[in-house]
Amino acid sequence: MKSITVEALMTKFSLEVLTGQDQLHRIILKSETRRPGLEFIDDFAFIGMEHIQILGKNEINYLHTLSDEECKMRIGNIVKYNPPCIIITWQQEEPVGLLQYCAEEGIPVLRTREATSIFNPKLDAYLVKTLAAEIAIHGVCVNVAGIGILLRGKSGVGKSETAHTLIGKGHRLVADDIVVLKKISPQVLLGTHDGKNREFLALRSVGLLNVVRLYGRTAFQDETRIVLDIELTKWQENALNNELELEEKFVEYMGVKVPHIQIQLQPGRDVAGLIEAAANNWYLKQEGYSATEEFMQRIEAEIADASSE
Secondary structure (H helix, E strand, C coil): CCCEEHHHHHHHHCCEEEECHHHCCCEECCCCCECCCHHHCCCCCCCCCCCCEEECHHHHHHHHCCCHHHHHHHHHHHHCCCCCCEEECCCCCCCCCHHHHHHHHCCCEEECCCCHHHHHHHHHHHHHHHHCEEEEEEEEEEEECCEEEEEECCCCCCHHHHHHHHHHCCCEEEEEEEEEEEEEECCEEEEECCCCCCCEEEECCCEEEEHHHHHCHHHECCEEEEEEEEEEEECCCCCCCCCCCCCCEEEEECCEEEEEEEEEECCCCCHHHHHHHHHHHHHHHHCCCCHHHHHHHHHHHHHHHHHHC
């Protein structure tokens, strides 16, 4: 299971440490943060353990209304859920007893100047991506007109060259050779680079290119949601290459299904243009339109008219 430390979180978001400087090595395993509500009251079995607890204006104002003894009791209820840390937003003053109790229990208390409504989404997004299950696969990842596509195929089939052509048409490179796939949710797969290959594209006979230096900032995108898996294969003479795909094909990565198509390569084929067409066709399907279905409806209507004559 992936994890990060409280110290990494502190550095990422420039958080002020109020107490627990010696506990910043504590591990964060859960990607969802919580704003305590029921946690203030008692220990409930149905509330998840080990989540970061966020104290916004509502929570802090509530704690300020309590006596020192009761405030400490409410904070104690939160500590039962073993949060890796507690974060106060809006640069608010900590309630009486909070720092003392958390110091005794070894819970770091951090603070940010940002509003809860701004800080929480940023923190949640960061945790989801950082703690997401991931795999690395051989391929190329591109963003074509806002649509994330994974290009796969045997070594030397032309994946990087195709990506280069797409960049020339105004689309974006995400990763070449090694693509890191992150499972953000049961339905969402994110494609990104591994850090070392960021902005780099390797072309046979030419060498390594930095696409940002060559073509500008818009030639590269740090990450993209994968919605299409395209396999580039060698041309097969006896294959049926004009079939109607009545049944959509899928591949699975970490349990996430991704629509899959295969494009056979042959000298003179506009592979980049075919990928653009596939991306636009996928978008139309999301809007509820299928060219195959419309075509079959026309055929059925023609057969019906012929039989009625």
